[in-house]
Amino acid sequence: MPRITRVSLNGSNADDPQSYLRVYTIGAEATGYPSDSQSTQVVLESDQRSPWTDGNYVVLYPKARLLIRDGQLVSIAGGIADRIVAGESLDTGRAFPWLPLLGGLAAVGVALAAAFALHARPRRGPVPQPQQ
Numbered sequence: 224m225p226r227i228t229r230v231s232l233n234g235s236n237a238d239d240p241q242s243y244l245r246v247y248t249i250g251a252e253a254t255g256y257p258s259d260s261q262s263t264q265v266v267l268e269s270d271q272r273s274p275w276t277d278g279n280y281v282v283l284y285p286k287a288r289l290l291i292r293d294g295q296l297v298s299i300a301g302g303i304a305d306r307i308v309a310g311e312s313l314d315t316g317r318a319f320p321w322l323p324l325l326g327g328l329a330a331v332g333v334a335l336a337a338a339f340a341l342h343a344r345p346r347r348g349p350v351p352q353p354q355q
């Protein structure tokens with residue numbers, strides 16, 4: 224994957240250009256066609272030539288929530304369409320939540336260690352008395 228240095232949306236620059244590589248992986252099979260002519264052209268640029276940045280035609284039809292990429296028409300979520308129009312990052316934070324998972328595992332480890340320590344202590348029971 225190339226390092227995207229700039230994304231132009233109808234001539235305006237987008238925030239977080241690298242996140243716009245998502246336009247090549249998002250979407251599902253479209254069930255319709257754009258009914259209006261209002262569109263946003265998405266142009267990805269990088270320092271080196273790549274299949275993602277050279278000669279590609281990416282256009283968003285925001286009202287219809289449709290995206291054309293390399294001749295393929297796909298349907299996208301309204302929130303993503305809105306983010307593209309606004310030039311916002313497409314990194315929606317859906318990465319795996321490693322920090323909460325590790326914190327939870329650490330808490331479980333501490334609880335297990337405490338339970339084991341309590342269980343491993345010798346129990347004091349009645350002491351046998353010598354017979355007289």
